[in-house]
Amino acid sequence: MAREIRGFRIFDGMLGATAQRDMVADVRRVVRAAPLFAPVTARGQAMSVRMTSAGARGWVTDRRGYRYQAMHPGGMPWPPIPDSILAVWNAVVPQARSPDTCLINWYAPAARMGLHQDRDEADLTQPVVSISLGDDALFRIGNTERGGRTESLWLRSGDVLVMGGAARLTYHGVDRIAPGTSTLLDAPGRINLTLRVAG
Numbered sequence: 001m002a003r004e005i006r007g008f009r010i011f012d013g014m015l016g017a018t019a020q021r022d023m024v025a026d027v028r029r030v031v032r033a034a035p036l037f038a039p040v041t042a043r044g045q046a047m048s049v050r051m052t053s054a055g056a057r058g059w060v061t062d063r064r065g066y067r068y069q070a071m072h073p074g075g076m077p078w079p080p081i082p083d084s085i086l087a088v089w090n091a092v093v094p095q096a097r098s099p100d101t102c103l104i105n106w107y108a109p110a111a112r113m114g115l116h117q118d119r120d121e122a123d124l125t126q127p128v129v130s131i132s133l134g135d136d137a138l139f140r141i142g143n144t145e146r147g148g149r150t151e152s153l154w155l156r157s158g159d160v161l162v163m164g165g166a167a168r169l170t171y172h173g174v175d176r177i178a179p180g181t182s183t184l185l186d187a188p189g190r191i192n193l194t195l196r197v198a199g
Helices: 017-032 083-092
Strands: 003-005 008-011 048-053 059-063 065-069 103-107 113-115 128-134 136-141 151-155 160-163 172-178 188-194
Touching: 008 103, 017 065, 017 083, 017 103, 017 128, 017 188, 059 103, 083 128, 083 160, 083 188, 136 188
Parallel strands: none
Antiparallel strands: 003 008, 008 160, 048 103, 059 065, 103 188, 113 172, 128 160, 128 188, 136 151, 136 172
8 A cells, every 4th residue: 555745645664575586686787788877967976876777778977968869879789678676567557657767776875865746757657667776765855846844764675656647847866774673684874766658
């Protein structure tokens, strides 16, 4: 059963321990084929997360701006989205189109993500599904415009969050990671998987 905060649906603990371990193994296979890279914003500012993608397209950011592209910055194609990850999408948004991209963000203990909108996709009527693995993250939910009151919640390993409908363009971000709150990964930090329909 999902709870709702400002239009975001949160499925607390949707993935059990075995499912989390299996998904991490799948993510590691993706990372071996398409290694994590350190992105920079269009203004040349280094982001604190490292990232890669799976699917037909991957999200990248560099001096040319934010965009989806068919190839990893290293020149190789993105690996397919693992079935374990697609199964979560199908369970929580069965009415949506199949995702064609899965952004994989690695949050080291000091990493964070400023408030932003997910608006680089062609069809903004399609939802965004986020899966948390590893250490807890303090997730902030804002508004559809910058500014105003925000609300925060802790996302824990195995939690799944859906952003769709009226909340699809809500500003959101990650304020901090709580190292040592999970033993799932080999090192302190968090993996966030974000499934989207890019095209």
